Amino acid sequence: MxxxxxxxxxxxxxxxxxxxxxxxxxxxxxxxxxxxxxxxxxxxxxxxxxxxxxxxxxxxxxxxxxxxxxxxxxxxxxxxxxxxxxxxxxxxxxxxxxxxxxxxxxxxxxxxxxxxxxxxxxxxxxxxxxxxxxxxxxxxxxxxxxxxxxxxxxxxGPRTARAPGAGHARQRLVDRAKLLLASDLTRRWTLAEIATGVGGSAVYLTQAFQQVEGMPLYRYHLRLRLAHALDRIADCEDVAALALDLGFSSHSHFSAAFRQAYGRTPSAFRQAALARAS
Structure with missing residues (x-):
C-alpha cells in the first residue's frame, strides 16, 4: 500500500x-x-x-x-x-x-x-x-x-503572517509541547501534565509558548480541536456526539467555542457546507 x-x-x-x-x-x-x-x-x-x-x-x-x-x-x-x-x-x-x-x-x-x-x-x-x-x-x-x-x-498577508520570535531552545520546547498535544488531541490536558511531558517548568513553558506562537497554549490546543471539527462536520449528522468525541464538556460548550472562532454555529457551518454540496 x-x-x-x-x-x-x-x-x-x-x-x-x-x-x-x-x-x-x-x-x-x-x-x-x-x-x-x-x-x-x-x-x-x-x-x-x-x-x-x-x-x-x-x-x-x-x-x-x-x-x-x-x-x-x-x-x-x-x-x-x-x-x-x-x-x-x-x-x-x-x-x-x-x-x-x-x-x-x-x-x-x-x-x-x-x-x-x-x-x-x-x-x-x-x-x-x-x-x-x-x-x-x-x-x-x-x-x-x-x-x-x-x-x-x-x-x-500581514494580518496573520508572523515569524517565530524565540531562540532555538525555546522553539524546540514548544515543538515538544505541540507533539504531546497531538498525541491525544481530545484529552483535557493540565498545564502540569504538559510541562512534565516536555521536561520543563510550567512557568517557563507558558512564557516560551506565548513568545513563539503569539498565543496561550490553551488557545492553541482549542484551535487544533476546532480545526478537527471543521474537517469532520460536513459528514457528521450528530453534532452533539462530535462535541463529546472532540473532548468538549457539552454540546453548548463546543458550539460557543466554534461560534466565537468561526462566526457561526457548527450546525450553521454544516448547513452551508451541505448547501454547497447540493
Whole structure:
C-alpha cells in the first residue's frame, strides 16, 4: 500500500489544489525529497515534522507550510495516525504578487525565507470550505480559484503572517509541547501534565509558548480541536456526539467555542457546507 494518496481537486493555469493523505508510518526522518514547484501546504488533520537542514517545523492545522521549488527536505511522523493536507500550487507570477516582500528571499522567483507561518481562524475556515466544495464538485473552477487565492492572501498577508520570535531552545520546547498535544488531541490536558511531558517548568513553558506562537497554549490546543471539527462536520449528522468525541464538556460548550472562532454555529457551518454540496 502506498504511503501517500493524492486526490486532484482543481487544475487551472493559475492554481492547482490537491488533497494529500499520508499514512505516517515513517517515525524517523524520511529520505530527502524535493518539491518540483513552490506550493503552500495546509495540514487539516494529524501532524508531521518537516526538516530543512538543521531546522524543523511542526506541521499542524494552525500553520501553513511553505515548500520552495528545488529545496530539499525530510519529513517524520512522531505522532501516530498520519496526516492530511490541502496543497495549493500557484503560478509564479501570481504568487510574487500575493506574497509580501518580507517573506521572500528574492522577488524574481517566489522563494520563501521560512518554513511555515501561523494562520488564523478565517484561514482555517477557508481551507475547510475549499476542500469540501472541491471534493463535492459543487463549485465551478472560477469560484475554486477565487477561494484558493483568498486563502493564500489570508495566509501570507500581514494580518496573520508572523515569524517565530524565540531562540532555538525555546522553539524546540514548544515543538515538544505541540507533539504531546497531538498525541491525544481530545484529552483535557493540565498545564502540569504538559510541562512534565516536555521536561520543563510550567512557568517557563507558558512564557516560551506565548513568545513563539503569539498565543496561550490553551488557545492553541482549542484551535487544533476546532480545526478537527471543521474537517469532520460536513459528514457528521450528530453534532452533539462530535462535541463529546472532540473532548468538549457539552454540546453548548463546543458550539460557543466554534461560534466565537468561526462566526457561526457548527450546525450553521454544516448547513452551508451541505448547501454547497447540493
Amino acid at each position: 502506498s504511503e501517500f494518496t493524492v486526490q486532484p481537486l482543481l487544475q487551472t493555469p493559475l492554481v492547482a489544489a490537491h488533497d494529500v493523505h499520508c499514512r505516517g508510518k515513517c517515525r524517523h526522518r524520511s529520505a530527502e525529497e524535493c518539491a518540483a514547484a513552490t506550493h503552500l501546504v495546509f495540514p487539516y488533520r494529524g501532524l508531521f515534522l518537516r526538516h530543512v537542514g538543521s531546522t524543523q517545523s511542526v506541521a499542524d492545522a494552525n500553520h501553513v507550510l511553505l515548500f520552495n521549488a528545488g529545496e530539499g527536505y525530510q519529513v517524520s511522523h512522531p505522532a501516530s495516525g498520519g496526516d492530511a493536507c490541502l496543497s495549493l500550487s500557484i503560478s509564479s507570477p501570481l504568487l510574487r504578487e500575493l506574497a509580501p516582500a518580507g517573506l521572500l528571499q528574492r522577488r524574481d522567483e517566489p522563494v520563501f525565507r521560512g518554513q511555515s507561518l501561523r494562520i488564523d481562524e478565517r484561514a482555517q475556515v477557508l481551507v475547510a470550505l475549499l476542500r469540501h466544495s472541491l471534493r463535492s464538485g459543487s463549485i465551478e473552477p472560477l469560484e475554486g480559484e477565487s477561494l484558493a487565492l483568498t486563502l493564500a492572501c489570508r495566509s501570507l
